[in-house]
Amino acid sequence: MMLDKKAIDMLLTLDDQHLAVIIKKIAGDAGIPADSINIGPAELKGLRAALGMATDGDISRATELIQNYKNGKKGF
Numbered sequence: 001m002m003l004d005k006k007a008i009d010m011l012l013t014l015d016d017q018h019l020a021v022i023i024k025k026i027a028g029d030a031g032i033p034a035d036s037i038n039i040g041p042a043e044l045k046g047l048r049a050a051l052g053m054a055t056d057g058d059i060s061r062a063t064e065l066i067q068n069y070k071n072g073k074k075g076f
Helices: 005-012 016-029 041-053 056-070
Strands: none
Touching: 005 041, 005 056, 016 041
């Protein structure tokens, strides 16, 4: 999934269960073990708020961090 404003807007239309599945899928694709991710109601509320306020710069930075993680660079 390409992370852009359109994709984020689509994610925000999902119910909590589907949003959690997609987040775990994105994390898994980046190499983060899905079983290490705890996504409960409080986390989903925070994620929705953060996604709703994300700027193009935030999205670019998140994409960069995900790509770095995939490539074994775990630093910022």
